[in-house]
Amino acid sequence: xxxxxxxxxxxxxxxxxxxxxxxxxxxxxxxxxxxxxxxxxxxxxxxxxxxxxxxxxxxxxxxxxxxxxxxxxxxxxxxxxxxxxxxxxxxxxxxxxxxxxxxxxxxxxxxxxxxxxxxxxxxxxxxxxxxxxxxxxxxxxxxxxxxxxxxxxxxxxxxxxxxxxxxxxxxxxxxxxxxxxxxxxxxxxxxxxxxxxxxxxxxxxxxxxxxxxxxxxxxxxxxxxxxxxxxxxxxxxxxxxxxxxxxxxxxxxxxxxxxxxxxxxxxxxxxxxxxxxxxxxxxxxxxxxxxxxxxxxxxxxxxxxxxxxxxxxxxxxxxxxxxxxxxxxxxxxxxxxxxxxxxxxxxxxxxxxxxxxxxxxxxxxxxxxxxxxxxxxxxxxxxxxxxxxxxxxxxxxxxxxxxxxxxxxxxxxxxxxxxxxxxxxxxxxxxxxxxxxxxxxxxxxxxxxxxxxxxxxxxxxxxxxxxxxxxxxxxxxxxxxxxxxxxxxxxxxxxxxxxxxxxxxxxxxxxxxxxxxxxxxxxxxxxxxxxxxxxxxxxxxxxxxxxxxxxxxxxxxxxxxxx
Ligand code: GLC
Ligand code: CA
Numbered sequence: 001x002x003x004x005x006x007x008x009x010x011x012x013x014x015x016x017x018x019x020x021x022x023x024x025x026x027x028x029x030x031x032x033x034x035x036x037x038x039x040x041x042x043x044x045x046x047x048x049x050x051x052x053x054x055x056x057x058x059x060x061x062x063x064x065x066x067x068x069x070x071x072x073x074x075x076x077x078x079x080x081x082x083x084x085x086x087x088x089x090x091x092x093x094x095x096x097x098x099x100x101x102x103x104x105x106x107x108x109x110x111x112x113x114x115x116x117x118x119x120x121x122x123x124x125x126x127x128x129x130x131x132x133x134x135x136x137x138x139x140x141x142x143x144x145x146x147x148x149x150x151x152x153x154x155x156x157x158x159x160x161x162x163x164x165x166x167x168x169x170x171x172x173x174x175x176x177x178x179x180x181x182x183x184x185x186x187x188x189x190x191x192x193x194x195x196x197x198x199x200x201x202x203x204x205x206x207x208x209x210x211x212x213x214x215x216x217x218x219x220x221x222x223x224x225x226x227x228x229x230x231x232x233x234x235x236x237x238x239x240x241x242x243x244x245x246x247x248x249x250x251x252x253x254x255x256x257x258x259x260x261x262x263x264x265x266x267x268x269x270x271x272x273x274x275x276x277x278x279x280x281x282x283x284x285x286x287x288x289x290x291x292x293x294x295x296x297x298x299x300x301x302x303x304x305x306x307x308x309x310x311x312x313x314x315x316x317x318x319x320x321x322x323x324x325x326x327x328x329x330x331x332x333x334x335x336x337x338x339x340x341x342x343x344x345x346x347x348x349x350x351x352x353x354x355x356x357x358x359x360x361x362x363x364x365x366x367x368x369x370x371x372x373x374x375x376x377x378x379x380x381x382x383x384x385x386x387x388x389x390x391x392x393x394x395x396x397x398x399x400x401x402x403x404x405x406x407x408x409x410x411x412x413x414x415x416x417x418x419x420x421x422x423x424x425x426x427x428x429x430x431x432x433x434x435x436x437x438x439x440x441x442x443x444x445x446x447x448x449x450x451x452x453x454x455x456x457x458x459x460x461x462x463x464x465x466x467x468x469x470x471x472x473x474x475x476x477x478x479x480x481x482x483x484x485x486x487x488x489x490x491x492x493x494x495x496x497x498x499x500x501x502x503x504x505x506x507x508x509x510x511x512x513x514x515x516x517x518x519x520x521x522x523x524x525x526x527x528x529x530x531x532x533x534x535x536x537x538x539x540x541x542x543x544x545x546x547x548x549x550x551x552x553x554x555x556x557x558x559x560x561x562x563x
Contacts, residue, residue, distance in 0.1 A: 006198070006252040006277060007318060007476055009094065010466050011362040012045040015326040016053050016075055017061060018419045019365055021431035028419070028430070030076035030084050037087045039448070043368060043459075044466035047094040047252075049200050051326055053081065054100075057107050059169035060147075060384055061417075062098075063202060064105040068187045085195050094197035096252060101184045102203045103170040110183075111171055118158050124177050127163040129213065136160075142215045143224030148388045151224065163213075165206055165228070167384060175207045175237055185244035192245065198252035201276070205257050205268075208233040221291055229259035235267065238275035247274065254278045254320055254360075262309035271316040278320045278360065281310065285328060295410040298335060300488050300508055311358055311480040311493075319359030323350060324367045329415045333373035337510050339442055342549045343370055347458035348532035349551030353491055353506040355465050356553060358480060363462065365420055369451045370458040373415040374440045378405070382437050386412040421447040456534070464530065473497055483520055489513045490546065494520060500557035502529065507546040518542040522556035529553045 020032030030053065040048065052062035053075045062072065071081050085095050104111055113122035129140035131154065139152035140161050145168075152161040153168040163172045173180050188199065208231030216224035238255075246253045257279035260268055269276050283306045288298040310319045323331035332338055336346040347370035355361050381387055386408050393404045408414075414437070421443040422429030428443045440446070451459035469475050478495040489509040495502045503526055507513050517523040517540065526540040531552040537544075540554045 001247065001250055003250050004252075004277070004318075005094070005250065006047070006254075006360050008471065009047040009252075009360050010045045010469060011047045011049050011096070011360060012040055012043065012368075013049045013051070013325055013362055013364045015051045015365060015417060017436060018417050018430070020420060020422070021433065021435075024431060024433035025074075026431050026433040026436045027074050029074065030071070030080040034080070034084050034087055037084075037091055037093070040088075040093060041091040042463070043363075044463055044470070045363065046092055047096060047197070048088060049096045049254075049362065050098065052098045052100055057105055057169065059105070059167050063100050064103070064107075064167070064170045065100050066105040066107040067109075069190055082194070089195065094252075095195070096198040096200055096254070097191060097196050098202060099184075099188065099199035100202040101173060101187070102206045103164065103166060103172045106169045106171055114171075115155055115157055115162070118160070125174055125180055126171050127174050127209065127213075128158070128160045129163075130159075131161050141213050141224065142218075143213075143227070144219070144222060146222070147384055148221075148392055163209075165203075172209075173207075176209075176233070181237060181240055182244075185241050188241065188245035189248070192249045192251065197250070198254070198277075199246075200280070201253065201255045203258060204238070204255040204276070205230050205234065205259050207231070208237060221293065225259065230264065230268075235273070235275060238268075239273075242274045252277050254280060256280045258282050262306070262313060265310070266314055266317050269317050270314065271318075278318045280320045280322065280325075283310075284323075288334070289411060293407065293411065295407060298508075300491065301486050304482060304485055304491050307354075307357065307491075308480070308482045308485070308493075311482075319357070320362065321354045321357050321359040322362040322364070323354060324364035324416060325362070326364070326416050327413050328364075329411055330371055330373045331367065332370055333415070334410070335508065336549060339372045339446075340510075342510060343372070344456070344458060345532040345547070345551075346370075346549040348461045349506050349508075349549045351458070351462060351465055352504060352530065352532065352551040352553060353508075355469060356475060356493070356495060356502060356504040358476070358478070358495070361469070364416065366416075366418075368459050368462040369421065369446055369448055371418070371421060371440065371446055372442060373409070374418050374438065375409065376412075376414060376438065380438055381408065381412060381414050383413045383417065386414055423447050423449045461532075468530065474500060474502060478502075483517075484515070487515075490515055492517075492520075494522075498557075500555070503540070503554045503556065504551070505544065505546065505554075506551040507549060510548045512548065513546045514543055515546065516543045523554070526554035526556040527558070529555050 017028045019028040021028050022031035054065045055067035055070045055072050056062045088095050110122050110125045113120050114126045130136050132138040139150050143151040145151045147167050210227035255276040261283050269279050287303045393400050418440045419430035419435045424444045428439045451457035474497045478497040481494045483492045491506045528538045533547050533550050
């Protein structure tokens with residue numbers, strides 16, 4: 001059944017709230033997506049990962065689901081959704097939905113039932129425990145929520161606590177209960193019957209908790225991880241859902257795999273494992289973000305070592321390639337000088353630096369036009385993570401506010417969630433009404449319309465690059481060799497299949513760099529295929545002078561460039 005179509009896919013991630021608003025209420029919606037399907041087709045992507053559109057009270061913008069089988073009315077109806085997927089399929093674009101099943105919303109019917117009494121049939125769908133201490137007024141263990149504070153909430157009705165690794169409106173499901181696993185399989189099959197091509201499984205590495213829920217090693221921010229990240233039954237549970245649902249259709253299942261490093265990836269994504277097809281790893285994100293929170297300076301050799309690790313996985317493992325998504329800051333700001341003089345070259349160089357690798361590349365909405373982080377005042381942040389951090393610090397450690405502001409300016413999830421910049425006009429072509437979140441004031445320069453009309457834009461570069469990757473066997477199947485791994489400015493690797501191959505050289509620094517490439521077999525005489533500046537020599541010699549943020553691809557083993 002499995003054609004593994006995703007090996008030839010380029011994904012585009014849509015965060016529906018911020019993509020396109022069709023009815024002027026300031027919130028992106030499904031009809032908005034429908035109106036942009038031709039845009040996606042023209043960009044050349046052939047798959048979409050759609051962040052959640054299910055019914056949700058939006059405590060975490062849809063990552064708290066109250067009905068897995070229906071659409072949030074803010075986004076439209078199931079009929080709109082059906083029109084959307086039909087429109088995608090007509091254009092050769094597959095649809096991968098978000099599957100958020102580590103937890104539900106506290107407004108899900110299962111949880112309403114579960115909290116109502118200790119003998120309710122749904123009680124065991126969630127993780128309930130008595131508290132510690134006199135009168136059970138202390139939480140059952142010391143685990144913390146990923147959104148700050150304790151991971152337990154006391155519930156008056158039955159006098160017990162429930163576990164929530166995210167907000168208290170996101171109670172964790174009890175995966176040790178076979179009924180819960182059956183529900184998850186049923187949800188998947190429901191959407192497969194409606195034509196969905198796969199799932200991106202939200203925080204899937206958290207689903208199995210250690211027996212007895214023991215205390216974690218002391219850690220004020222992230223406590224308990226060692227007892228639920230890749231927990232004791234994770235493989236068993238994934239195999240079960242795979243058997244009951246994922247393997248029954250021609251799907252792609254990619255897991256958001258927090259804590260999964262390239263050394264343990266084969267256990268999760270090896271094709272013989274029948275678990276996940278691929279993993280969205282955080283290993284790269286953790287290079288310049290300690291505990292997923294504190295920004296630290298990018299160490300390029302470390303960054304390259306992580307990429308090289310994932311590129312060196314066994315043949316039967318498949319990587320997910322990405323720099324951005326709805327939880328990460330904008331890559332142009334993160335890895336470079338952001339809204340600076342070389343934004344155009346930087347955006348293109350970054351694209352080359354991951355598109356030429358083995359795996360499935362993902363482009364997050366706005367990345368293709370080089371959208372940047374936004375400067376926000378304290379009260380302009382809307383995401384639960386930033387607002388919780390600010391509230392907590394203002395209340396308990398006010399002197400730390402400048403540090404919190406500095407960290408959020410670099411890392412808040414809000415940066416990725418500002419509305420898509422379609423046009424230079426009020427509302428950015430995103431909405432005719434008042435946008436749910438502030439639009440980046442740089443929309444005058446950075447918007448789709450402007451980029452479309454400029455042949456040298458980042459957008460047109462992405463189009464070229466996506467086209468170039470399509471059906472390219474060297475990029476899909478070729479070997480990977482890294483060069484100059486300790487070089488602090490340049491990422492250089494060779495992809496090769498038979499006698500043909502590509503040399504990719506990317507300068508991550510905003511300054512000129514000279515690199516002697518005569519140690520790379522095939523380098524001398526290789527022909528230029530693509531570059532982030534238009535000034536590079538058509539034929540590679542023994543050394544190369546790279547301009548600031550210059551990225552280039554040279555091809556060897558053929559007569560002329562690009563043939
Ligand atoms: C994932 C999502 C994130 C969400 C969290 C809880 O990390 O990507 O947006 O807040 O899971 O569902
Ligand atoms: Ca709307």
